Amino acid sequence: MIAINRRQEFFPGLALLVLLVVGLLSLVVAPSSRAGSSFDSSSWGTQQFYAYLEQQGFRVERWQRNYDNLNNLKSKGHILLQISGRPIGWPPPLVEWLAQGNTLVRFYWHGEPTAAPFETRLSMPQGNVLVETRRRVPVRQGDRPLLADDYGWIVYLRRSHSPPNHEQRILGVYPWLVANAYGGETGLANFAIVAQLLQEVVKPGATIYFDEWLHGYRQRTPEDVARGTVPQTLFDYFSRTPWLAVGLQLVLLFFFLLWQQSQRFGSLFLEKEPVSSNSAAYIEALAGVLQRAQQRQFVLKQLQDRLRYDLAGQLGLAINRHPPPKDAELIQAWQAATGRSPEDLHDLLGVIPTVDDSQLLRWLKQAASVLQALKTAT
Structure with missing residues (x-):
């Protein structure tokens, strides 16, 4: 009897938490109305x-x-x-x-x-x-x-x-x-x-x-304030009501109550849901942000640092030493291990003034070739 009472107290709190989370998500996912504004200093302002x-x-x-x-x-x-x-x-x-x-x-x-x-x-x-x-x-x-x-x-x-x-x-x-x-x-x-x-x-x-x-930037006259406070027509009243958010919460509440009434007092057995990869989702989201912001130079810098790290590890150089191996040391060790021209690695680690998508893809192919050559040689 005590377990049943605790269960009845738990479900209303859970329902309130679900509605709160859905409301917050709707605010985050909704597109910003400020985009395109001359007051906006972000990438999509004017x-x-x-x-x-x-x-x-x-x-x-x-x-x-x-x-x-x-x-x-x-x-x-x-x-x-x-x-x-x-x-x-x-x-x-x-x-x-x-x-x-x-x-x-x-x-x-x-x-x-x-x-x-x-x-x-x-x-x-x-x-x-x-x-x-x-x-x-x-x-x-x-x-x-x-x-x-x-x-x-x-x-x-x-x-x-x-x-x-x-x-x-x-x-x-x-x-x-x-x-x-x-x-x-x-x-x-x-x-x-x-x-x-x-x-x-x-x-x-x-x-x-x-x-x-x-x-949404308003400089209202007294007439505008009066007009904005009191709906002028029935359509005006309905247009000011956030029906989408209200409807979503009602639908979720309906399914929650339906699920609650269909439960037994015994143990609940649920099928295991596939585990989603949060890391993959984070990487995809970050890649989308960097692409929209045109930060290809930043992406290239991160890739070059990762290539230096992988080369130092495969060549047997101290990865975490201070200071880390210089590019000249990496190139010399790589040439000695593979017997290939140092220009191949020098072009990958050097400064590239302008970077576009095709250059990034070409850089990745060359980096894979350099690491493959080292792997084959060792």
Whole structure:
């Protein structure tokens, strides 16, 4: 009887713990709404591009108000720049503002997957433009390509010719075209190309507004506060409710109660689940982060250190001695053991200024050949 009571006290606590873990996981896995913001200094923010436009003499500001306030701008011909990895809608006030002769520049996921390579470098007069997506937009009559390759359009101009509309929209299939990851010392011309596109459509005295309202940065008027606090419509009420999180928790609670009611008082026998490799998952996640951050030089440095360690161990040199064996000592010992040219090992341990994926694969093949030669010789 005491065991049964303890079991009844244990299950509610376990259910609460499961719901808490699911809620935390949903927050971690959900994509960040800040990506693409000019306030964001991470790899996928646009803080560097905002500063670049200021340096080039553009008038830039951050838009942090409701789209209803766009129509309060006195002059026309302005540009609203929207960058987001999430779906973006078409609010009626924004469409009305565009019809007055303003321009929308929007970089977001759309288009269709093609046979294009995931990493494409386009050679332009200003330099190379890096695009990391297979998505393209097919040729469409009435639109004009601004950045394209043999597989389709990457950035294009869509203009309305129906009076009284004079709106024009510049749309890109890749959200991170001007992200911080492509600025700085990368040597890429992504910033320069997009700045030139903006220069062609911006009117004298007009302003380029970075849409920060889209990313959750708010500068509200008293009317905005009242509108945001009280739902205006039934749809507005439902849109503010996190139904996905609520639904997941209800489903988990239902299955938990179903499982609890179907248990016997005897011992529970469960099949053994296959053990997943946490190390492999960690390595794959780290590799994905390094690939997105373009840290190939860092990867090469780690591989070279590992090669030095393996060579020292197979050649019988002290692995943990201080200081460790120098490259010249490793090369001399390897040449004596294998009889091969020291240039083969010198190229692997030397400094490589620029590294791409093909060079990394070639380095790995040469390193395997060097270790195999030593293994055969000994």
